[in-house]
Amino acid sequence: MERIYNFSAGPAVLPQEVLAQAQDEMLNWQGCGMSVMEMSHRGKEFMGILDTAEHDLRELLAIPAHYKVLFLQGGATLQFAQIPMNLLGGRSADYLVTGSWSEKAYKEAKRIGEARCAGSTEADHYARWFKAGEVALDPNAAYLHVCTNETIHGVEVFDDCASLGASVPLVADMSSHILSRPMDISRYGLIYAGAQKNIGPAGLVIVIVREDLLGRASPRTPSLLDYAVQAEHGSMLNTPPTYAIYMAGLVFKWLRRQGGLAAMEKTNIEKAKALYNAIDASGGFFRNPVEASARSRMNVPFTLADAKLDDTFLAEAKSRGLLQLKGHKSVGGMRASIYNAMPLEGVKALAAFMQEFEKKHG
Amino acid sequence: MERIYNFSAGPAVLPQEVLAQAQDEMLNWQGCGMSVMEMSHRGKEFMGILDTAEHDLRELLAIPAHYKVLFLQGGATLQFAQIPMNLLGGRSADYLVTGSWSEKAYKEAKRIGEARCAGSTEADHYARWFKAGEVALDPNAAYLHVCTNETIHGVEVFDDCASLGASVPLVADMSSHILSRPMDISRYGLIYAGAQKNIGPAGLVIVIVREDLLGRASPRTPSLLDYAVQAEHGSMLNTPPTYAIYMAGLVFKWLRRQGGLAAMEKTNIEKAKALYNAIDASGGFFRNPVEASARSRMNVPFTLADAKLDDTFLAEAKSRGLLQLKGHKSVGGMRASIYNAMPLEGVKALAAFMQEFEKKHG
Numbered sequence: 001m002e003r004i005y006n007f008s009a010g011p012a013v014l015p016q017e018v019l020a021q022a023q024d025e026m027l028n029w030q031g032c033g034m035s036v037m038e039m040s041h042r043g044k045e046f047m048g049i050l051d052t053a054e055h056d057l058r059e060l061l062a063i064p065a066h067y068k069v070l071f072l073q074g075g076a077t078l079q080f081a082q083i084p085m086n087l088l089g090g091r092s093a094d095y096l097v098t099g100s101w102s103e104k105a106y107k108e109a110k111r112i113g114e115a116r117c118a119g120s121t122e123a124d125h126y127a128r129w130f131k132a133g134e135v136a137l138d139p140n141a142a143y144l145h146v147c148t149n150e151t152i153h154g155v156e157v158f159d160d161c162a163s164l165g166a167s168v169p170l171v172a173d174m175s176s177h178i179l180s181r182p183m184d185i186s187r188y189g190l191i192y193a194g195a196q197k198n199i200g201p202a203g204l205v206i207v208i209v210r211e212d213l214l215g216r217a218s219p220r221t222p223s224l225l226d227y228a229v230q231a232e233h234g235s236m237l238n239t240p241p242t243y244a245i246y247m248a249g250l251v252f253k254w255l256r257r258q259g260g261l262a263a264m265e266k267t268n269i270e271k272a273k274a275l276y277n278a279i280d281a282s283g284g285f286f287r288n289p290v291e292a293s294a295r296s297r298m299n300v301p302f303t304l305a306d307a308k309l310d311d312t313f314l315a316e317a318k319s320r321g322l323l324q325l326k327g328h329k330s331v332g333g334m335r336a337s338i339y340n341a342m343p344l345e346g347v348k349a350l351a352a353f354m355q356e357f358e359k360k361h362g
Numbered sequence: 363m364e365r366i367y368n369f370s371a372g373p374a375v376l377p378q379e380v381l382a383q384a385q386d387e388m389l390n391w392q393g394c395g396m397s398v399m400e401m402s403h404r405g406k407e408f409m410g411i412l413d414t415a416e417h418d419l420r421e422l423l424a425i426p427a428h429y430k431v432l433f434l435q436g437g438a439t440l441q442f443a444q445i446p447m448n449l450l451g452g453r454s455a456d457y458l459v460t461g462s463w464s465e466k467a468y469k470e471a472k473r474i475g476e477a478r479c480a481g482s483t484e485a486d487h488y489a490r491w492f493k494a495g496e497v498a499l500d501p502n503a504a505y506l507h508v509c510t511n512e513t514i515h516g517v518e519v520f521d522d523c524a525s526l527g528a529s530v531p532l533v534a535d536m537s538s539h540i541l542s543r544p545m546d547i548s549r550y551g552l553i554y555a556g557a558q559k560n561i562g563p564a565g566l567v568i569v570i571v572r573e574d575l576l577g578r579a580s581p582r583t584p585s586l587l588d589y590a591v592q593a594e595h596g597s598m599l600n601t602p603p604t605y606a607i608y609m610a611g612l613v614f615k616w617l618r619r620q621g622g623l624a625a626m627e628k629t630n631i632e633k634a635k636a637l638y639n640a641i642d643a644s645g646g647f648f649r650n651p652v653e654a655s656a657r658s659r660m661n662v663p664f665t666l667a668d669a670k671l672d673d674t675f676l677a678e679a680k681s682r683g684l685l686q687l688k689g690h691k692s693v694g695g696m697r698a699s700i701y702n703a704m705p706l707e708g709v710k711a712l713a714a715f716m717q718e719f720e721k722k723h724g
Binding site: 002003004006008009010011012013014016019020022023026027028032033034035037038039040041043073074075076077078080081082085108111112194196200201202203204219220221222223224225237238239240241242243244247321323324 | 364365366368370371372373374375376378381382384385388389390394395396397399400401402403405435436437438439440442443444447470473474556558562563564565566581582584585586587599600601602603604605606609683685686
């Protein structure tokens with residue numbers, strides 16, 4: 001069987017070029033006689049891999065010099081706890097609840113310390129972003145937490161949260177759309193992203209944190225979870241997930257070869273347009289509930305008007321090599337995740353299949 | 363350049379067969395059209411990989427049914443905090459300090475709660491295990507923590523800690539010798555091991571915990587760090603390090619093909635004997651300080667009587683494809699880590715080189 005088009009929300013498709021390079025180097029990285037997996041993390045080979053990965057990520061996202069880049073473990077879910085452990089400092093934090101992931105972050109923060117829901121779109125089934133003036137923020141909050149792309153509900157915010165008018169540090173879960181387009185990093189106090197969507201394999205989470213937010217961890221924070229300690233040790237207080245960092249580094253090089261994030265954004269707009277057009281042109285046969293201005297370019301959930309056709313849709317899609325399209329169990333229907341590594345041809349193949357399917361079953 | 367003999371203490375050498383299989387399957391796992399890295403962790407393909415890995419590990423170590431096996435992140439260093447968070451329950455724990463790693467575990471436990479040093483071999487430069495009756499344990503301790511193989515100091519305990527006579531649950535860091543020989547799992551309350559020595563790539567830590575020790579976590583423990591929560595979710599509260607688990611599974615299969623842990627022990631005894639013989643037969647040119655009964659079969663630190671020859675030793679070793687022999691900076695000299703995946707031929711090549719080197723420079 002050939003490679004298929006993989007629409008998984010994460011772990012997700014990786015660029016074929018990147019996998020081919022990893023395959024080629026598996027037993028012997030650049031003639032050193034070892035796999036990257038076998039290298040001491042403190043040896044010059046791996047230190048070079050880590051430094052290059054950080055350098056390329058800084059170039060891609062134009063990360064200002066006063067931000068630290070950390071390569072950590074535990075995914076976004078551990079960040080949900082690690083952020084309040086490091087940043088609360090005995091105060092309360094504001095959380096915006098815009099879907100399943102920000103809700104999880106909010107609940108976990110309440111386990112660790114004081115957190116307040118400053119706004120929620122739950123009453124509208126999480127199918128929109130906030131209207132101007134809708135959210136009343138606490139000016140004394142330790143930080144404001146947002147999820148800038150909700151993977152399950154398919155909601156994305158495009159203005160780097162400028163319309164929220166936050167005066168406190170903005171903390172953003174960008175797991176499912178980091179590197180999909182240029183962002184203004186300087187608007188954020190802390191950004192985090194699990195790798196397994198737009199960066200690389202699972203088991204790596206990247207944290208980009210403004211230096212003035214370091215050194216505020218509560219006293220009983222485990223050393224490994226203290227951002228200041230990890231920053232001081234260059235993400236190597238202990239052995240980091242070396243192979244996942246290597247793979248992320250290959251993805252960063254691939255992104256630079258594609259022309260960087262401005263070029264990725266252009267393609268991602270084209271991909272999203274092709275898929276939303278297929279949905280909107282179906283006259284209700286397919287339906288995406290999200291307000292047009294907040295529709296995610298990365299995760300496109302959609303339902304069939306007749307849910308009895310769901311299994312047939314998945315089976316026929318699979319027979320054409322279009323896989324992992326089943327929606328999250330909490331919302332049902334379908335979901336196509338079309339991250340950076342999903343080629344335009346994959347999205348076009350899905351859109352064409354949807355039109356055929358509608359003709360046949362509509 | 364060919365593959366070399368890699369004596370790194372971790373990340374460490376992996377079986378060449380395992381790397382070759384991973385290379386073969388990199389772009390298309392068993393005809394599914396995806397890399398293991400690209401699979402949804404909740405899909406049937408990855409669930410099968412995880413289940414098989416756990417099954418094979420249970421077979422290899424003969425893990426009793428009333429123990430849970432967890433595949434976690436953060437390495438042994440996060441376990442240093444996670445163990446007291448989960449097991450202290452407001453009490454104190456006893457720690458035995460037998461080298462750098464158990465000392466780190468003890469210090470981290472004191473950040474989290476109450477911990478007591480119940481015995482230390484520091485005065486003897488960590489070059490031995492405890493004498494009978496030397497250690498006075500607290501019968502009310504929440505647990506007794508030991509490191510059963512000290513990676514830096516090369517000290518190993520071979521009796522599953524029976525001579526300590528502990529009446530409280532035994533918690534053991536087995537990172538650097540798990541799977542090197544059969545162990546009596548039923549003697550322990552909890553065993554943990556970072557993967558990057560004898561299991562697979564960095565970024566995975568395995569915890570084997572007796573069920574009655576679950577559900578005691580302190581209230582502010584992050585959800586992801588609560589053993590009971592992870593046990594309930596089959597190690598999938600969030601996305602686990604899928605590729606590292608896949609690699610560990612390939613290593614487990616490889617161990618079973620070698621004949622399991624009894625067969626590994628036989629080879630590991632032979633390897634250790636060859637290397638310690640080369641040291642002891644040198645009449646003081648090379649020296650290992652550890653008491654004979656506590657010498658590690660996995661990590662063999664040694665010094666040259668004339669430390670001015672260290673750089674020459676490393677350079678000449680490298681020219682013969684014997685790499686990563688430099689000792690840990692805290693103890694100096696050399697260290698040869700000879701884990702399961704280091705073939706007997708590699709150890710013999712090192713021993714032969716040492717004899718030649720002594721002849722030339724002695």
